[in-house]
Structures are given as C-alpha cells and as structure tokens.
Amino acid sequence: xxxxxxxxxxxxxxxxxxxxxxxxxxxxxxxxxxxxxxxxxxxxxxxxxxxxxxxxxxxxxxxxxxxxxxxxxxxxxxxxxxxxxxxxxxxxxxxxxxxxxxxxxxxxxxxxxxxxxxxxxxxxxxxxxxxxxxxxxxxxxxxxxxxxxxxxxxxxxxxxxxxxxxxxxxxxxxxxxxxxxxxxxxxxxxxxxxxxxxxxxxxxxxxxxxxxxxxxxxxxxxxxxxxxxxxxxxxxxxxxxxxxxxxxxxxxxxxxxxxxxxxxxxxxxxxxxxxxxxxxxxxxxxxxxxxxxxxxxxxxxxxxxxxxxxxxxxxxxxxxxxxxxxxxxxxxxxxxxxxxxxxxxxxxxxxxxxxxxxxxxxxxxxxxxxxxxxxx
Numbered sequence: 001x002x003x004x005x006x007x008x009x010x011x012x013x014x015x016x017x018x019x020x021x022x023x024x025x026x027x028x029x030x031x032x033x034x035x036x037x038x039x040x041x042x043x044x045x046x047x048x049x050x051x052x053x054x055x056x057x058x059x060x061x062x063x064x065x066x067x068x069x070x071x072x073x074x075x076x077x078x079x080x081x082x083x084x085x086x087x088x089x090x091x092x093x094x095x096x097x098x099x100x101x102x103x104x105x106x107x108x109x110x111x112x113x114x115x116x117x118x119x120x121x122x123x124x125x126x127x128x129x130x131x132x133x134x135x136x137x138x139x140x141x142x143x144x145x146x147x148x149x150x151x152x153x154x155x156x157x158x159x160x161x162x163x164x165x166x167x168x169x170x171x172x173x174x175x176x177x178x179x180x181x182x183x184x185x186x187x188x189x190x191x192x193x194x195x196x197x198x199x200x201x202x203x204x205x206x207x208x209x210x211x212x213x214x215x216x217x218x219x220x221x222x223x224x225x226x227x228x229x230x231x232x233x234x235x236x237x238x239x240x241x242x243x244x245x246x247x248x249x250x251x252x253x254x255x256x257x258x259x260x261x262x263x264x265x266x267x268x269x270x271x272x273x274x275x276x277x278x279x280x281x282x283x284x285x286x287x288x289x290x291x292x293x294x295x296x297x298x299x300x301x302x303x304x305x306x307x308x309x310x311x312x313x314x315x316x317x318x319x320x321x322x323x324x325x326x327x328x329x330x331x332x333x334x335x336x337x338x339x340x341x342x343x344x345x346x347x348x349x350x351x352x353x354x355x356x357x358x359x360x361x362x363x364x365x366x367x368x369x370x371x372x373x374x375x376x
Contacts, residue, residue, distance in 0.1 A: 100234035120167035138188035192232020
C-alpha cells in the first residue's frame with residue numbers, strides 16, 4: 001500500500017515538474033480573457049533593469065498565473081472552496097442568493113469634488129442648460145439585503161454629496177428614490193454593474209420630464225428578449241456560477257420617429273451605421289455592448305424628428321441603454337465619453353446643443369478623473 005502511494009506521489013510530482021511547464025510553453029496564448037473581461041499578462045522580456053527592479057519576476061509570476069493550464073477550472077474550484085469556508089466577498093463583490101453586489105466603501109470625495117467643479121465651470125462658460133444625473137448601482141439599492149458581516153457605505157450619501165456641490169447653472173435630477181421604490185422589478189442585472197433596459201426606462205421616464213418632454217408610455221414599446229445568457233462584469237470578477245444569467249432586452253417604439261444614422265468616432269476614424277443596436281454583440285461575452293457598441297470617444301445619433309432640440313451627453317456606459325429612449329425627443333444626440341477624449345473641441349461645439357446632460361453611475365463618477373478635462 002505504501003509502495004503504491006509512493007508511486008502515485010512520484011507521478012504527480014513529475015507531472016507538476018515536467019508536464020505543466022511543457023503544457024504552458026506549447027499551449028496557445030491569448031491576450032484577453034473573455035470570461036474575466038480583462039487583458040492577460042504578456043510574456044515578460046528579460047533585461048538587467050527588470051531583473052534588479054524585480055519587475056521581471058513579478059511579471060513572470062503573473063504570466064504563469066494567467067496562462068496556467070486549466071486555470072479557469074482551478075479558479076472556480078478555489079472560489080467554491082472559499083464560499084464553503086464562509087467567505088461572502090470575492091474581489092470586491094458580495095455573493096448573495098439573488099445577485100452579485102459590489103462592495104461600496106467610502107470614497108475619496110476629492111476627485112468627485114474636482115469633477116463637479118469642472119461641470120460647474122463648463123456650464124457657466126457654455127451657457128447651455130446643464131443637468132446632472134448620478135445613478136445608484138445595485139450596491140446602493142440593495143445594501144440592506146446584505147448581512148451584518150458585509151459592511152456597505154451608503155451610496156445615497158455619496159450621491160447627495162455630489163449634488164450638494166452643483167452650481168446655480170446646473171440642475172440635478174435625483175433618481176435614487178425612484179429606483180429604490182421599484183427595486184423589486186428587474187431593474188439591475190444580477191451579474192453585471194449596469195442597470196437593465198427596464199431600469200434605464202424608469203430613469204428615462206423621470207428624467208425626460210425634467211428635460212421638458214412627455215415620456216413615451218411603457219405600453220407603447222415592443223420588448224425583445226434578445227439574449228438570456230448574459231454574464232456580466234461581476235461574474236467576471238468572481239466566476240461564481242450559481243447566479244441566474246441575465247437577459248438583454250431591446251426596446252423598440254414603432255409608432256414614432258426613427259434613427260437615421262449612428263456615427264461612431266474612435267478618434268482615428270468614423271463609421272456610420274443605420275441602427276443604435278449592435279446585435280452582433282449578442283454573440284460575444286460582453287453582451288451589454290449591444291447598446292451603442294463598445295465605449296468610444298463620441299457617438300453621434302441623428303433621427304428624422306423635425307425639431308431643433310439637440311442634446312449633448314457626457315457619460316459612462318450607464319448611458320448606453322438609456323440613450324435609445326431619447327431618440328423620440330431629439331433630432332440629434334451626441335454622446336461623449338471623456339475617458340477617451342483629451343480635448344472635446346476636437347469633436348463638437350457645446351453651443352450647438354439645446355441641452356447638456358451628465359449621466360454617470362455613482363461609483364464611476366467618484367473614480368473617474370477625466371471629467372476635469374472639460375476645463376482644459
């Protein structure tokens with residue numbers, strides 16, 4: 001019996017020493033992990049500087065960890081083991097029975113204050129009516145469903161702090177209470193950090209009235225359940241499989257005006273489409289990009305609405321599923337993501353628009369240090 005155990009141990013040892021390194025060497029390498037939604041470590045280049053700075057060894061360890069044979073299976077096994085031992089948070093995400101929820105900590109308000117100051121200055125200089133919407137994430141709406149051992153900073157307090165800094169030329173539109181009141185509906189994805197199309201519709205219904213329009217009734221939309229196997233960013237951070245996958249819904253209003261063009265500017269080139277939904281992305285891991293496509297500097301949408309109403313939107317990706325509802329109210333919608341823009345003047349003139357909307361989720365707004373570029 002001992003001899004058999006010795007033989008088995010020797011075989012396992014030889015596999016670890018010889019087979020795994022060879023497999024790692026000859027296996028096909030990818031630069032991006034779709035399942036984890038992140039870039040993987042490239043093979044490091046040796047130099048004396050990298051050796052003495054220890055960056056070579058650090059990057060080598062990351063490279064081996066990212067390309068280890070059967071890595072995804074090992075990671076999932078590790079996660080299940082951690083949960084069995086009572087752990088409820090993985091990579092900043094709380095695991096609950098119904099959804100994955102981000103762990104919200106008290107932010108450094110310095111960055112948020114700088115962003116609001118930039119918005120105030122921008123609104124003063126342009127003279128165009130400006131509005132700010134800071135959307136809560138599911139971590140702010142479902143915080144009270146977490147246990148005592150899952151501390152969660154109040155996102156409502158974060159949003160109130162941001163709004164309190166807004167200047168006289170900026171109108172704030174608070175949608176927190178609206179979303180909290182409808183939280184039993186499917187307004188947030190279970191596995192992703194975005195709101196669903198239904199959550200975006202509820203926000204639109206409230207916001208558009210503050211912008212001076214009558215919203216399109218929910219009953220007027222055709223709702224297509226375009227995909228039922230969406231696994232989003234929270235899943236990618238945890239690889240937790242015991243949460244129901246999400247549904248991607250596409251809302252269309254056939255009785256009104258329609259989109260005539262959607263021009264996507266990547267900074268280096270422009271490409272024009274005849275739709276704002278990128279259905280080919282339903283076959284990809286990041287199915288949320290079905291709404292307006294991947295994040296780019298500027299998207300310019302035109303409709304056949306005979307109106308001089310044009311809106312400029314500074315945003316994060318929360319706006320992507322929100323924007324389609326605006327197509328029944330504006331002849332032009334320009335969407336700008338300052339994370340990919342150095343100088344907005346290279347793309348548009350704010351004075352060409354009748355309204356300006358800043359739409360961000362609370363987490364992104366506190367972390368994003370690109371909004372200050374509005375003052376450059």
